[in-house]
Amino acid sequence: xxxxxxxxxxxxxxxxxxxxxxxxxxxxxxxxxxxxxxxxxxxxxxxxxxxxxxxxxxxxxxxxxxxxxxxxxxxxxxxxxxxxxxxxxxxxxxxxxxxxxxxxxxxxxxxxxxxxxxxxxxxxxxxxxxxxxxxxxxxxxxxxxxxxxxxxxxxxxxxxxxxxxxxxxxxxxxxxxxxxxxxxxxxxxxxxxxxxxxxxxxxxxxxxxxxxxxxxxxxxxxxxxxxxxxxxxxxxxxxxxxxxxxxxxxxxxxxxxxxxxxxxxxxxxxxxxxxxxxxxxxxxxxxxxxxxxxxxxxxxxxxxxxxxxxxxxxxxxxxxxxxxxxxxxxxxxxxxxxxxxxxxxxxxxxxxxxxxxxxxxxxxxxxx
Amino acid sequence: xxxxxxxxxxxxxxxxxxxxxxxxxxxxxxxxxxxxxxxxxxxxxxxxxxxxxxxxxxxxxxxxxxxxxxxxxxxxxxxxxxxxxxxxxxxxxxxxxxxxxxxxxxxxxxxxxxxxxxxxxxxxxxxxxxxxxxxxxxxxxxxxxxxxxxxxxxxxxxxxxxxxxxxxxxxxxxxxxxxxxxxxxxxxxxxxxxxxxxxxxxxxxxxxxxxxxxxxxxxxxxxxxxxxxxxxxxxxxxxxxxxxxxxxxxxxxxxxxxxxxxxxxxxxxxxxxxxxxxxxxxxxxxxxxxxxxxxxxxxxxxxxxxxxxxxxxxxxxxxxxxxxxxxxxxxxxxxxxxxxxxxxxxxxxxxxxxxxxxxxxxxxxxxxxxxxxxxxxxxxxxxxxxxxxxxxxxxxxxxxxxxxxxxx
Numbered sequence: 001x002x003x004x005x006x007x008x009x010x011x012x013x014x015x016x017x018x019x020x021x022x023x024x025x026x027x028x029x030x031x032x033x034x035x036x037x038x039x040x041x042x043x044x045x046x047x048x049x050x051x052x053x054x055x056x057x058x059x060x061x062x063x064x065x066x067x068x069x070x071x072x073x074x075x076x077x078x079x080x081x082x083x084x085x086x087x088x089x090x091x092x093x094x095x096x097x098x099x100x101x102x103x104x105x106x107x108x109x110x111x112x113x114x115x116x117x118x119x120x121x122x123x124x125x126x127x128x129x130x131x132x133x134x135x136x137x138x139x140x141x142x143x144x145x146x147x148x149x150x151x152x153x154x155x156x157x158x159x160x161x162x163x164x165x166x167x168x169x170x171x172x173x174x175x176x177x178x179x180x181x182x183x184x185x186x187x188x189x190x191x192x193x194x195x196x197x198x199x200x201x202x203x204x205x206x207x208x209x210x211x212x213x214x215x216x217x218x219x220x221x222x223x224x225x226x227x228x229x230x231x232x233x234x235x236x237x238x239x240x241x242x243x244x245x246x247x248x249x250x251x252x253x254x255x256x257x258x259x260x261x262x263x264x265x266x267x268x269x270x271x272x273x274x275x276x277x278x279x280x281x282x283x284x285x286x287x288x289x290x291x292x293x294x295x296x297x298x299x300x301x302x303x304x305x306x307x308x309x310x311x312x313x314x315x316x317x318x319x320x321x322x323x324x325x326x327x328x329x330x331x332x333x334x335x336x337x338x339x340x341x342x343x344x345x346x347x348x349x350x351x352x353x354x355x356x357x358x359x360x361x362x363x364x365x366x367x368x
Numbered sequence: 369x370x371x372x373x374x375x376x377x378x379x380x381x382x383x384x385x386x387x388x389x390x391x392x393x394x395x396x397x398x399x400x401x402x403x404x405x406x407x408x409x410x411x412x413x414x415x416x417x418x419x420x421x422x423x424x425x426x427x428x429x430x431x432x433x434x435x436x437x438x439x440x441x442x443x444x445x446x447x448x449x450x451x452x453x454x455x456x457x458x459x460x461x462x463x464x465x466x467x468x469x470x471x472x473x474x475x476x477x478x479x480x481x482x483x484x485x486x487x488x489x490x491x492x493x494x495x496x497x498x499x500x501x502x503x504x505x506x507x508x509x510x511x512x513x514x515x516x517x518x519x520x521x522x523x524x525x526x527x528x529x530x531x532x533x534x535x536x537x538x539x540x541x542x543x544x545x546x547x548x549x550x551x552x553x554x555x556x557x558x559x560x561x562x563x564x565x566x567x568x569x570x571x572x573x574x575x576x577x578x579x580x581x582x583x584x585x586x587x588x589x590x591x592x593x594x595x596x597x598x599x600x601x602x603x604x605x606x607x608x609x610x611x612x613x614x615x616x617x618x619x620x621x622x623x624x625x626x627x628x629x630x631x632x633x634x635x636x637x638x639x640x641x642x643x644x645x646x647x648x649x650x651x652x653x654x655x656x657x658x659x660x661x662x663x664x665x666x667x668x669x670x671x672x673x674x675x676x677x678x679x680x681x682x683x684x685x686x687x688x689x690x691x692x693x694x695x696x697x698x699x700x701x702x703x704x705x706x707x708x709x710x711x712x713x714x715x716x717x718x719x720x721x722x723x724x725x726x727x728x729x730x731x732x733x734x735x736x737x738x739x740x741x742x743x744x745x746x747x748x749x750x751x752x753x754x755x756x757x758x759x760x761x762x763x764x765x766x767x768x769x770x771x772x773x774x775x776x
Contacts, residue, residue, distance in 0.1 A: 001370070001371050001440075001668060001671055001675065002369060002370055002672055002675075003665070003668040003669050003672045004673075006369075246753055246754075249755075250755065257756075257759060260756055261755065261757065261758050261759065263742070263746065263758060265755075266745065266746060266749035266750070266753075266755050267742070267746075267749065269749055269753055270744075270748040273748055274686055274690060274748070277662070277686055278659060278666065279662065281661075281662050281665035281668075282658060282665055284668075284669065285661065285665045287369065288371075291369065302654075303658045303661045306655070307658040307659075307661075307662055310658075354654075355654035356650065356654075358654045358658075359644070359657075362634075362653070362657065
């Protein structure tokens with residue numbers, strides 16, 4: 001058994017951490033928070049130069065041709081650093097769908113430009129019910145119609161992949177955002193460092209990705225895969241909260257001793273550690289399932305997703321608590337993680353979707 | 369990242385599979401409750417057989433009766449033997465804790481004489497640390513060892529929570545030899561003959577009616593000075609060696625009640641339909657699945673670290689802390705789901721041979737044994753996260769001046 005990342009992968013992670021500790025300080029993140037920008041454009045350009053936008057894109061399409069394991073360790077560092085860039089939308093979701101289901105023409109047309117940073121993309125994640133997705137977009141004769149729906153990063157994307165319903169079932173469609181029929185308006189978000197947009201489609205021109213009626217399976221699978229990567233971001237963020245809480249309570253004194261010497265605080269931090277260890281371990285298993293296309297992927301992704309969401313919420317809220325009143329100020333960074341924890345745990349569907357997906361899969365496995 | 373054995377590990381696994389298929393008894397459903405004495409006798413016979421085949425105490429050197437193998441091979445053994453109805457880890461306190469203490473601190477002659485008999489379970493060993501007044505604060509123990517003129521030590525006092533004391537030929541005991549120095553410096557470790565007149569073992573009846581532990585009373589029990597393990601006053605560091613090895617001995621995931629809960633979810637019919645379709649059950653099943661998976665996967669990470677030559681640190685506390693609390697919560701949840709009839713404890717009537725009724729009564733003990741939940745959190749906080757200790761009222765003062773309360 002070897003349930004650990006390789007030395008090369010750990011080296012990539014270390015490099016990513018060092019790079020982000022310089023280029024993506026919380027000071028830097030705050031310029032997006034306070035400035036109202038949709039992303040940190042300078043950081044994004046650096047990320048393109050590092051090749052991260054093409055991490056999992058094969059070299060024949062201009063990418064780095066690395067496995068998802070390398071992307072997992074990068075994702076952990078992006079989460080730790082609260083990177084205000086649209087990599088999850090563009091790479092984990094849109095690129096992944098094209099890799100999974102795009103035609104050769106679509107791949108040749110889009111993948112090199114996604115890898116090279118010439119275009120950005122996103123995916124509309126439809127509302128999740130109990131374990132399945134419920135698309136709200138209607139398809140007819142190549143055009144798409146939809147009332148306003150939420151799409152992460154739509155305002156900074158060159159195309160959006162949406163799931164739409166027609167008489168053949170649910171299909172996936174690619175729409176470019178340069179058309180008038182695609183109306184994108186900004187909106188406020190719990191986490192302003194990762195912007196959300198309202199998108200309305202008024203008979204937007206589209207092209208199909210994948211076959212008619214197979215959209216639900218492809219998108220469901222793609223979201224499983226993205227959930228593993230986002231779980232690494234969540235684990236990274238949760239770890240940053242634990243580090244922050246440990247640092248603050250060790251250096252702050254009350255009643256003549258470090259706050260961290262009180263068992264009420266020690267046990268709180270120990271519980272944060274436990275939540276992170278469980279989430280990290282499930283994320284590792286998810287990484288294995290993702291990189292090997294294991295039959296267990298849905299279950300592995302759901303477990304990684306649920307425990308990482310729980311861990312990040314727990315760690316980000318208890319980090320605020322450990323900071324006392326200062327944790328509730330705009331000035332302290334605690335709320336940046338607390339906001340990001342919410343953003344990440346909602347982005348690919350909330351706990352209701354994932355818990356039901358997990359239990360449905362358990363039932364399926366035991367019926368077989 | 370992969371879950372495959374190396375060629376060497378695969379060969380070892382195949383070898384022991386072959387041996388087990390010939391020598392081990394297959395699992396049978398619902399074996400029923402056996403009395404402790406007969407379980408013990410069966411375990412001793414099984415361990416002798418294992419020893420004769422060369423599979424006892426895998427990580428010990430061969431000259432002391434072990435297998436001379438790596439930790440990962442010990443884990444492979446545990447995984448394979450778990451498929452059979454044979455006891456594994458039954459003598460873990462002796463082999464896992466007392467053995468390494470002897471290996472570190474006994475003379476060569478003693479090691480060659482005592483360890484092979486421990487490995488074959490011909491001699492059973494127990495560990496005598498905890499006392500009525502020294503639980504989480506084990507260094508506060510009061511059992512006295514006083515050296516007489518003939519250089520023998522006389523032991524007086526009481527130990528508690530001693531597993532297997534009634535079956536033991538020997539024990540490793542931690543005693544206070546000097547009450548006038550600070551508490552950690554006045555302790556000394558010995559091994560002791562448990563079958564002598566001055567040692568009395570009394571079983572403790574637990575809140576669930578079971579009797580897994582004992583009280584052990586010492587009235588002028590005699591220990592030769594040559595049976596001392598380490599220096600006089602060096603008992604605490606000797607004890608830490610033992611406790612560190614206790615963590616090494618943890619090779620599997622602690623029982624957390626999940627597999628029984630999953631069985632309940634998949635099979636139970638509640639008054640209004642299958643349990644698995646109840647939204648409340650589904651929510652909890654997802655939560656506990658994630659915890660159980662997290663523990664299994666954390667264990668795989670730990671085994672990987674061990675196979676790469678690492679030593680499991682305080683992270684090993686994770687499984688016990690999470691699993692013990694989960695066990696109790698699962699038991700309560702299932703009983704609440706079933707409703708009024710769940711109050712019946714009779715194995716004939718209660719679902720799954722009253723598994724959850726038994727668990728609700730036994731589970732409080734798991735949160736206490738081998739370090740309470742609170743001690744586990746302190747270990748994680750101090751040893752993993754490096755947080756400062758609480759200020760202590762007993763620091764730097766002689767043991768005899770440390771304040772004590774009346775509660776034992």
